[in-house]
Amino acid sequence: MILDVIMAGFGGQGVMLMGQLLTYAGMVDNKQVSWMPAYGPEMRGGTANCTVIVSDAPVGSPVVSEPKAVIAMNLPSLDKFEPLVKPGGVLIYNSSLIHRAPTRTDVRLIAIPANEIAAELGNTRVANMVMLGALLAATEAVSTSAVEAALKKALPAHRQDLLPLNLEAIARGRELVK
Amino acid sequence: MGERILMKGNEAIGEAAIKAGCRFFFGYPITPQNELPEYMSRRMPQVDGTFVQAESEIAAINMVYGAAGAGARAMTSSSSPGISLKQEGISYIAGAELPAVIVNIVRGGPGLGGIQPGQGDYFQSVKGGGHGDYRLIVLAPANLQEAVDLVTEAFDLADYYRNPVLILGDGLLGQMMEPVEFKATKLRELPAKEWATNGLRNHGGKTNIINSLVLDPHGLEEHNIRLQEKYARIVEAEQKAEIVDCDDAELAIVAYGSTARIAKTAVTQLRQEGLKVGLIRPISLWPFPVKDFEKVIPTVKSFLTVEMSAGQMVEDVRLTVNGCKPVYFYGRMGGIVPAPEEIAAQVREILGGAK
Amino acid sequence: MVKVFERPKALADVPTHYCPGCTHGIIHRLIAEVIDELGIVDKTIGVAPVGCAVLAYNYFTCDMQQAAHGRAPAVATGIKRVCPDSAVFTYQGDGDLASIGCAEIVHAAARSEQITTIFVNNGIYGMTGGQMAPTTLPGDKTTTSPYGRDTSKQGFPIRISEMLATLDGPAYIARVSVHNVANIVRARKAIKKAFEYQLAGKGFTLVEILSTCPTNWGITPIEALNKVKSEMLPYFPLGEIKDIEAGEKK
Ligand SMILES: Cc1ncc(C[n+]2csc(CCOP(=O)(O)OP(=O)(O)O)c2C)c(N)n1
Numbered sequence: 001m002i003l004d005v006i007m008a009g010f011g012g013q014g015v016m017l018m019g020q021l022l023t024y025a026g027m028v029d030n031k032q033v034s035w036m037p038a039y040g041p042e043m044r045g046g047t048a049n050c051t052v053i054v055s056d057a058p059v060g061s062p063v064v065s066e067p068k069a070v071i072a073m074n075l076p077s078l079d080k081f082e083p084l085v086k087p088g089g090v091l092i093y094n095s096s097l098i099h100r101a102p103t104r105t106d107v108r109l110i111a112i113p114a115n116e117i118a119a120e121l122g123n124t125r126v127a128n129m130v131m132l133g134a135l136l137a138a139t140e141a142v143s144t145s146a147v148e149a150a151l152k153k154a155l156p157a158h159r160q161d162l163l164p165l166n167l168e169a170i171a172r173g174r175e176l177v178k
Numbered sequence: 179m180g181e182r183i184l185m186k187g188n189e190a191i192g193e194a195a196i197k198a199g200c201r202f203f204f205g206y207p208i209t210p211q212n213e214l215p216e217y218m219s220r221r222m223p224q225v226d227g228t229f230v231q232a233e234s235e236i237a238a239i240n241m242v243y244g245a246a247g248a249g250a251r252a253m254t255s256s257s258s259p260g261i262s263l264k265q266e267g268i269s270y271i272a273g274a275e276l277p278a279v280i281v282n283i284v285r286g287g288p289g290l291g292g293i294q295p296g297q298g299d300y301f302q303s304v305k306g307g308g309h310g311d312y313r314l315i316v317l318a319p320a321n322l323q324e325a326v327d328l329v330t331e332a333f334d335l336a337d338y339y340r341n342p343v344l345i346l347g348d349g350l351l352g353q354m355m356e357p358v359e360f361k362a363t364k365l366r367e368l369p370a371k372e373w374a375t376n377g378l379r380n381h382g383g384k385t386n387i388i389n390s391l392v393l394d395p396h397g398l399e400e401h402n403i404r405l406q407e408k409y410a411r412i413v414e415a416e417q418k419a420e421i422v423d424c425d426d427a428e429l430a431i432v433a434y435g436s437t438a439r440i441a442k443t444a445v446t447q448l449r450q451e452g453l454k455v456g457l458i459r460p461i462s463l464w465p466f467p468v469k470d471f472e473k474v475i476p477t478v479k480s481f482l483t484v485e486m487s488a489g490q491m492v493e494d495v496r497l498t499v500n501g502c503k504p505v506y507f508y509g510r511m512g513g514i515v516p517a518p519e520e521i522a523a524q525v526r527e528i529l530g531g532a533k
Numbered sequence: 534m535v536k537v538f539e540r541p542k543a544l545a546d547v548p549t550h551y552c553p554g555c556t557h558g559i560i561h562r563l564i565a566e567v568i569d570e571l572g573i574v575d576k577t578i579g580v581a582p583v584g585c586a587v588l589a590y591n592y593f594t595c596d597m598q599q600a601a602h603g604r605a606p607a608v609a610t611g612i613k614r615v616c617p618d619s620a621v622f623t624y625q626g627d628g629d630l631a632s633i634g635c636a637e638i639v640h641a642a643a644r645s646e647q648i649t650t651i652f653v654n655n656g657i658y659g660m661t662g663g664q665m666a667p668t669t670l671p672g673d674k675t676t677t678s679p680y681g682r683d684t685s686k687q688g689f690p691i692r693i694s695e696m697l698a699t700l701d702g703p704a705y706i707a708r709v710s711v712h713n714v715a716n717i718v719r720a721r722k723a724i725k726k727a728f729e730y731q732l733a734g735k736g737f738t739l740v741e742i743l744s745t746c747p748t749n750w751g752i753t754p755i756e757a758l759n760k761v762k763s764e765m766l767p768y769f770p771l772g773e774i775k776d777i778e779a780g781e782k783k
Contacts, residue, residue: 024184034354037353039353058321060518061439065517206633209661219676219677233667289601290583
């Protein structure tokens with residue numbers, strides 16, 4: 001197992017897409033991968049989450065109870081998933097929207113002001129990419145070139161001009177994790 | 179060939195059907211299989227195929243009856259409550275010996291139940307479901323590549339045996355994404371569909387009739403005997419299972435579908451602890467892979483069946499093991515997916531604690 | 534102080550699960566107000582459908598049953614035959630009533646079952662995520678009509694109220710809307726009349742209510758109300774379509 005991560009946030013924060021990008025990148029790197037969404041009326045209530053696994057061996061369960069990493073884009077997500085992070089794992093949270101400090105002391109805590117950075121870049125919708133950048137830096141789960149390939153694939157033909165912005169957002173997220 | 183594509187299970191199943199030559203899909207919305215009819219509504223027009231959103235699952239399965247009887251590769255999909263509604267039609271399709279592929283992306287029941295993954299439809303799938311002495315070929319993929327491969331296989335099996343084939347998945351497989359590869363495979367030489375009711379001009383002027391009514395009891399008994407002979411041939415030829423690490427195993431976990439992939443993780447964990455544990459994963463649920471069990475029954479000391487149900491397949495495991503060895507059961511219900519750690523704990527308990 | 538705005542007693546004091554801008558909540562309220570006004574909460578039994586309103590059993594304080602998809606009129610028939618002095622209503626969406634449950638509603642109407650059906654027509658399958666419904670307008674895009682509803686392949690919308698009005702069984706059939714206050718008032722009147730007819734033993738009653746689904750229509754709540762007015766009304770004209778007291782209308 002290289003990485004299992006739960007990504008969570010409001011519907012509309014691009015959580016599902018962020019997960020799919022990581023999954024796709026893992027596939028480009030010739031890893032075994034899976035992406036599993038939480039589905040059902042829960043989504044209607046405004047929260048969304050997905051689980052991504054990147055592994056050397058075939059993926060067993062695509063749902064995990066103790067992920068190595070959690071990305072929390074909003075407070076309800078932090079409340080729900082902070083307790084699950086595997087001891088020694090990493091918890092990345094969006095400090096633009098979450099104004100309480102996590103309480104775990106046995107995991108690595110990374111605060112990313114994702115919305116502010118995205119706003120600086122001129123497009124608040126890339127906050128998810130900033131978070132993804134932080135995850136990539138913290139875990140080195142997939143290669144940068146694979147993420148770029150995934151992004152190219154994810155953006156529709158007439159939106160390829162957004163590629164540099166997305167890459168920039170990922171780079172900014174990376175920089176915050178040293 | 180060779181390209182790995184990241185797809186959602188429901189969509190991968192749809193694409194596999196199209197690649198297998200299915201051009202007629204009849205569906206009705208129900209979670210967690212919605213992406214399958216939705217995918218077909220987008221894709222079918224692109225390949226000159228037909229997608230119909232039927233007014234109900236009952237209508238959808240009867241559209242399949244009609245299309246299959248007219249000689250086409252036809253498919254429908256649903257999830258548990260909808261599959262219950264299809265049972266009458268499935269019995270007719272089996273009785274009239276029509277090839278068709280039915281997909282069940284199972285959710286928790288009974289009744290309206292829930293929408294999270296379940297395996298409570300095993301009895302319905304392998305023991306009938308509808309009325310009369312008939313069998314479906316039931317295939318249970320454990321990952322998306324296998325789902326794609328089994329859909330291809332399902333269309334071939336259906337045509338070869340003129341029998342409905344059920345793909346038994348669940349919400350996990352339907353909703354998750356994994357890389358898949360669509361391989362161009364030709365599995366069997368298939369007979370021409372000379373029986374199809376596509377108009378006299380298409381089959382030499384002889385009248386074809388698709389029917390399951392046989393009023394004369396002797397005639398109906400004969401029809402049943404022929405069906406049973408066909409089922410016996412299927413039992414002989416089409417059993418499928420995966421056996422993992424059973425050579426030296428003291429205990430074999432038995433699980434199918436997504437539960438099996440979770441159980442596999444448990445096996446890996448337990449092996450690392452030094453416990454001799456293996457896995458038997460039935461892929462064909464009907465015919466039940468008795469031959470594969472027979473290979474391991476002499477050496478394995480006990481069996482633990484794990485299902486997302488109150489215990490359904492375990493009855494077939496008990497029938498197969500036939501009292502030779504103890505058969506234990508662990509199940510979760512209601513849409514709860516068991517964790518590998520939970521399964522491992524059960525095994526440790528049976529084997530008398532971790533070493 | 535006089536309270537001018539109060540929760541009807543027939544409505545439970547719980548938050549609903551409906552999306553912002555969805556009109557199911559308004560319709561629940563209208564039904565509850567009518568039940569209160571008629572003073573029948575202790576003898577009303579409701580039947581919840583399969584659809585977004587599946588949880589209606591949590592929102593009304595009268596007795597409730599939950600039915601299989603489309604079968605509410607059959608379930609209601611069973612209830613009413615056992616409890617002839619009660620008021621029985623079904624609450625059904627367009628997928629539930631006009632698609633899978635088309636047989637049940639036609640036959641309940643034909644038998645003139647003494648029940649009231651509240652038929653919420655939002656032109657889409659809300660609960661399952663926006664698939665085409667029998668009442669989806671021609672050209673409208675849904676997740677199963679991604680290229681727009683093509684009437685040559687996907688048929689035409691069904692006008693359930695007009696269709697049922699051709700039967701001799703129904704006593705009262707009306708189509709109303711809740712896209713503005715004036716129409717909400719009219720909708721309430723129609724619901725009340727339907728319940729009154731039922732209680733008087735006049736026969737089967739149905740009120741079709743044009744409704745919104747901003748979430749699955751993919752537009753804002755305001756745009757959704759405008760769509761009801763500008764696109765649905767021309768296809769689904771409002772009015773009392775059948776009233777045995779008044780004779781055939783329209
Ligand atoms: C037999 C069966 N088929 C399908 C479903 C899935 N299903 C749940 S709600 C629904 C349709 C809901 O649409 P509608 O009746 O228009 O009501 P809305 O959600 O828009 O209020 C369907 C098809 C089911 N529960 N049972």
